[in-house]
Amino acid sequence: MATTAIPANAAATFPAMGARRLLIFGGIALIAAGMLFGDIFAVFILHQNGGETGAALLAATQAVAAQDPSGVKEAFARIGNLMEDRGTKVDAHVHMIDAGYLALLLALIQPYVALSVSAKKGLAKVFLTGGVLLPVGIFLIHYVGLAYSPFPVIGWASILADSAGALLIVALIAEGWGFWNYLRGNRANPMEPELPADRGWERRTLLAGGTVLVLAGFLHGAIYAGVNLYEHEARETRILGAMLDAAAINQTGATAQLVNDYGMLQAEKAVNIAAHSHVIEFGLLAILLSFVQPYVFLQEKWKRRWVRVLLLGSVLLPLFVLLELKLGLIAGGIADLGGLMVIVALVGMLVGVLRYSGKLDAETENAS
Amino acid sequence: MNRARKLLVFGGIGLAAVGMLYGLHYSVFVEHQTLDQMGGSLATAFVSAAGRHMPEAHDAVNTYGAVKYDYVRQVDVHSHWIGLAMLMIVLGIVFDSVAFGERTRLWIALALLVGSAVFPLGVILQTASYGATFASALAITGSALVIVGLGAVAVGFMRQTV
Numbered sequence: 001m002a003t004t005a006i007p008a009n010a011a012a013t014f015p016a017m018g019a020r021r022l023l024i025f026g027g028i029a030l031i032a033a034g035m036l037f038g039d040i041f042a043v044f045i046l047h048q049n050g051g052e053t054g055a056a057l058l059a060a061t062q063a064v065a066a067q068d069p070s071g072v073k074e075a076f077a078r079i080g081n082l083m084e085d086r087g088t089k090v091d092a093h094v095h096m097i098d099a100g101y102l103a104l105l106l107a108l109i110q111p112y113v114a115l116s117v118s119a120k121k122g123l124a125k126v127f128l129t130g131g132v133l134l135p136v137g138i139f140l141i142h143y144v145g146l147a148y149s150p151f152p153v154i155g156w157a158s159i160l161a162d163s164a165g166a167l168l169i170v171a172l173i174a175e176g177w178g179f180w181n182y183l184r185g186n187r188a189n190p191m192e193p194e195l196p197a198d199r200g201w202e203r204r205t206l207l208a209g210g211t212v213l214v215l216a217g218f219l220h221g222a223i224y225a226g227v228n229l230y231e232h233e234a235r236e237t238r239i240l241g242a243m244l245d246a247a248a249i250n251q252t253g254a255t256a257q258l259v260n261d262y263g264m265l266q267a268e269k270a271v272n273i274a275a276h277s278h279v280i281e282f283g284l285l286a287i288l289l290s291f292v293q294p295y296v297f298l299q300e301k302w303k304r305r306w307v308r309v310l311l312l313g314s315v316l317l318p319l320f321v322l323l324e325l326k327l328g329l330i331a332g333g334i335a336d337l338g339g340l341m342v343i344v345a346l347v348g349m350l351v352g353v354l355r356y357s358g359k360l361d362a363e364t365e366n367a368s
Numbered sequence: 369m370n371r372a373r374k375l376l377v378f379g380g381i382g383l384a385a386v387g388m389l390y391g392l393h394y395s396v397f398v399e400h401q402t403l404d405q406m407g408g409s410l411a412t413a414f415v416s417a418a419g420r421h422m423p424e425a426h427d428a429v430n431t432y433g434a435v436k437y438d439y440v441r442q443v444d445v446h447s448h449w450i451g452l453a454m455l456m457i458v459l460g461i462v463f464d465s466v467a468f469g470e471r472t473r474l475w476i477a478l479a480l481l482v483g484s485a486v487f488p489l490g491v492i493l494q495t496a497s498y499g500a501t502f503a504s505a506l507a508i509t510g511s512a513l514v515i516v517g518l519g520a521v522a523v524g525f526m527r528q529t530v
Contacts, residue, residue, distance in 0.1 A: 064417045072414045080407070105454070108461055199465065207465060208525035214455060215518040222511045233440075237433035240410075244417040244425050280451070287458050 019120035020107045020192065024292055024353060026128040027103030031285065032346040034096030034135065039339045041089050042332075049086045053079055054263045061255045064247035085142050092139040097281065099131030099168065104288040106175060111194045113178035114186040120178070123171045130167030137161025195291055202307050203290045209311045210286030217280035217318070224272050232269055239265065264325075271325060275318040282314035282342065289349060296352030297359060306348040313341025370470065372477040376460030379481040380453045387449030387488075394442055402442075406435045438495045445488040452484035452514070459521060466524030476520045483513025 056078040063071030106127065113120060137160035144157040154162075178188075243258040289310070296303055316338030323331040369377070413428035459480070466473055487510025493503035 060414050064414055067418050067420065069415045069418045072418050073411065076407075076411045076414070101454075105458065108458075203465070204525060207462060208522050211459075211518055211522040211525055215515065215522060218511065218515055218518060222508075222515070225507075233433065233437055236436075237429055240413065240429045240432070241426055244413060244429065245422070248417050248420060248422060248425075284455060284458065287462070290462070 017121065018117070018192075019124040020110045021357060022121065022124040022128065023103045023107035023110075024295065025350070026124070026131065027100045027107060027288075028292070028346055028350045028353070030100030030103060030128075030131050031097050032100075032343050032350065034093055034100060035339055035343050035346070037089075037096065037135075038093040039336055039343070041093060042339070043336055045089060046086070047332075049082055050263065050267070053082045053086075054259060056082060057262065058256060058259045061243055061247040061259060064244060065250050065252070065255070088138050088142045092135040095138060096131070096135035099127075099134060101281075101284060101288060102168075102172075103127060103131060104292070108195065108288075108291055109175070109179065111192045112182045113175055113192075114181035114188045115174070115178040116188065117190065119174075120188075120192075123174050126167050127171035127175075130164045130171065133164035134161055134168065137164055195294065198294050200293065202293045202296075202303050205304075205307050205311070206286045206290035206293070209307075209314075210283045210288075210290065213283030213286060213311075213314055214280050215283075217276050217278075217283060220272075220279065221276045224276065228268075228272065232265060235265055236262070267325060271321050275322040278321065279314070279318040282317070285342075286311060286314065289346075292349065292353065295356045296349050297356035298348075298352040302348070303352065306345045306352075309341050309348070310345035313338045313345065316341065370464070370473075372470070372473040373460050373463045375474070375477045375481055376456045376463060379477075379484075380456030380460060382453075383456065383481075383484060384450055384453035387446055387453060390449065391446035394446060398442070399439075402435060402439050406432060406439060409435060437498070441491050441495050445492045448488045448491070449484070452488075456480060456484060466521055467527035468520070468524050472520075473524075476517050476524070479513045480517035480521075483510045483515075483517060486510035487514060 056075050059078070060072050060075035063069075063075055103124075106124070110120060115123070137157050140157035141155065141161065144155050146153075146155045149155045149159075151159075182188075239258055239262045243255060243262065246254040246258055293303070296306075298306075317335050318338075320327075320331040320335035320338060324335065409428045409432040413425045413432065416422070416425035416428060460477075463473060463477065466476065468476070487507055490503050490505070490507025490510055493506060494500060497503065
């Protein structure tokens with residue numbers, strides 16, 4: 001059974017197929033899809049890719065030992081390929097989520113965009129099209145390469161990604177133009193109402209919880225920069241130098257150990273950066289989702305449940321990513337579970353917004 | 369829109385523009401050369417070691433370390449300016465929910481904005497002079513301002529009334 005705790009003026013801010021509704025649906029869907037992709041990537045690709053990169057680095061040191069420069073170049077080409085594979089997947093994940101964040105942010109500022117209703121709806125569609133195609137294009141870069149491309153260095157997947165990026169830029173510039181019109185005193189007709197004022201438990205918890213998450217991420221980043229960053233940088237060059245020395249005198253065991261140390265250092269850096277960025281992004285997500293709460297048409301206890309699940313998942317994922325080096329696969333599994341909790345909470349909230357839309361549209365239809 | 373909200377929203381937009389312009393300049397004029405230099409120096413180190421030219425190999429490793437030191441900070445500055453700007457804009461939209469008096473809210477907004485501008489500036493100055501005290505002090509002061517500001521915002525959100 002659904003709650004009746006929807007603010008009375010919420011309906012006016014959420015017209016059928018209006019820009020705000022499109023951006024809220026699209027934004028949440030993009031974030032959930034981007035996170036699901038990230039979870040799949042973390043489970044099935046990330047660690048395997050790291051292992052293969054380590055093997056390629058070991059092959060490079062073996063080529064050094066064998067005094068084989070062409071073998072070194074082959075190993076580095078392999079490392080470059082693996083880094084492209086990993087990098088494009090991370091980028092697809094990040095860009096899809098960031099496009100979702102921007103969609104939610106644009107949904108918030110719609111009252112301050114002085115453009116016609118049809119123009120705003122068109123811009124929302126353009127933005128969401130770009131937001132979907134950009135990560136798809138980035139993901140395909142590694143697989144499509146330069147096949148059938150008319151250009152010497154840019155493949156079709158890059159063209160797709162760049163075109164999608166251009167769509168996003170066009171939509172953002174047009175929204176900026178609408179905002180500029182608003183600042184100059186122009187008003188859209190009809191003017192979209194501001195979001196309903198709400199200081200309910202869900203909103204306050206998401207706002208405070210989100211800010212605490214951002215604060216935790218910032219503190220962690222500050223500690224990392226102060227305590228670990230310089231040491232990690234110094235250790236990296238020290239390990240690389242020692243690795244070359246050991247390879248040059250054919251100390252196979254020592255070389256393998258140094259390659260392993262190098263891999264561990266990269267993992268140490270990666271978990272710190274991933275924990276820092278994920279906790280801040282989840283904090284921002286919680287703050288953005290606080291604005292959507294008036295449109296979540298669910299029983300009070302379910303609304304609160306999804307808020308708790310989202311915040312708990314937002315703590316679990318970065319915390320256990322950090323603990324991955326100490327606890328191994330168990331921590332990795334719990335971190336993935338945290339990510340899944342955030343996805344489930346997002347989908348739960350999306351269902352609430354869909355229910356609200358359905359109710360609103362049915363009421364509008366009955367009234368007419 | 370009150371002064372604290374204006375400060376955060378317009379300051380955030382300005383900071384995002386600075387961060388994007390900086391990133392655009394870096395990616396067009398510097399980044400590709402830097403990445404080439406980074407990958408090239410690492411490959412050179414291994415190829416030199418394969419040829420048993422060890423001094424050259426170590427020089428190349430040191431070059432790799434120096435270039436990477438610079439690259440990491442340049443990218444960090446760009447992403448932190450834009451990330452903090454986005455946070456300022458979002459907080460600006462909802463800043464009336466921070467349950468403090470108008471004057472306190474203005475000080476919090478000021479701390480957040482100054483910290484968000486100064487902290488990455490300190491980081492970028494570290495590339496001009498390795499480990500410079502002034503640059504580190506600027507980065508620490510900026511991040512401390514953001515931390516204090518965010519702490520105050522979290523408390524303000526948790527409070528029910530002003």
